[in-house]
Every structure is written in C-alpha cells, then in structure tokens.
Amino acid sequence: MILNGKQLSALVKMGVAMAMADGKVEEVEKAAIAFELVKFGVKGNDAAVIISNSQIMDASDAIATLSNMTNEQKKYATGYLAAIMASDGDVDPSEVKLWQVICTLSSFPTMNIHEALLFWNNN
Numbered sequence: 001m002i003l004n005g006k007q008l009s010a011l012v013k014m015g016v017a018m019a020m021a022d023g024k025v026e027e028v029e030k031a032a033i034a035f036e037l038v039k040f041g042v043k044g045n046d047a048a049v050i051i052s053n054s055q056i057m058d059a060s061d062a063i064a065t066l067s068n069m070t071n072e073q074k075k076y077a078t079g080y081l082a083a084i085m086a087s088d089g090d091v092d093p094s095e096v097k098l099w100q101v102i103c104t105l106s107s108f109p110t111m112n113i114h115e116a117l118l119f120w121n122n123n
Helices: 004-021 027-039 044-056 059-067 071-086 093-106 113-120
Strands: none
Touching: 004 027, 004 044, 004 059, 004 071, 004 093, 027 044, 027 071, 059 093, 071 093, 071 113
C-alpha cells in the first residue's frame, strides 16, 4: 500500500478524531496512530511534518483527501480507523458512529468492523 503525505495526514487527522470520540485518548490509541506512520517508513522530522499537517488540516479537507483515494486505499483506511477504534479493547458506540460517518462521507466501501480489520491486517 502506498499513501502520500497528504493522505497520511488525513488518516492521522481522522485517527485522532476516532481516538477522541469516546471522550478519552488512551496510550494504546496514540500508539496505533503512530505505528501507522512507522509502518509506512515515516520517521523523525517527516513524521513531525505529517502530524503537524494533520493538526492544521480541516476535517473537510481530510474527508476530501480520503474520498479521492483508490478503492484499495479506502479499504485500508477503513481498517486503520477500525483498528484505532478497537485498540483500547473498548469499542464505544460513539466511536462506531464516527467511524460510520467518516466511511460514508469519504465514500469508503461498505465493510463491517471485522472485514475492515481483516483487510487492514493483511495489507
């Protein structure tokens, strides 16, 4: 899977929103967000730039960026956001609702949480 810097910033933006959806951000959720950057080979200053860009990115810009990804990238993003949601072992209804909203607004393929996690784990 290949994602550019703007796509990664958009994913981080939505990942942080997922982590915050239940009103608390657990360390394991932060680790899940950061791990994705490491997984894509982003290190040091490049990671700082992506995180900084995600913080100043409007949610609408993040959604537009995610909407313009390929179908495979969208499946991956669906799984990534599901992984953040599930990372603390407590899938809160507010997280599920936000996940569904992001997936709908971004025109992600219809998947349940299990399917999304399975795709993400295998790609």
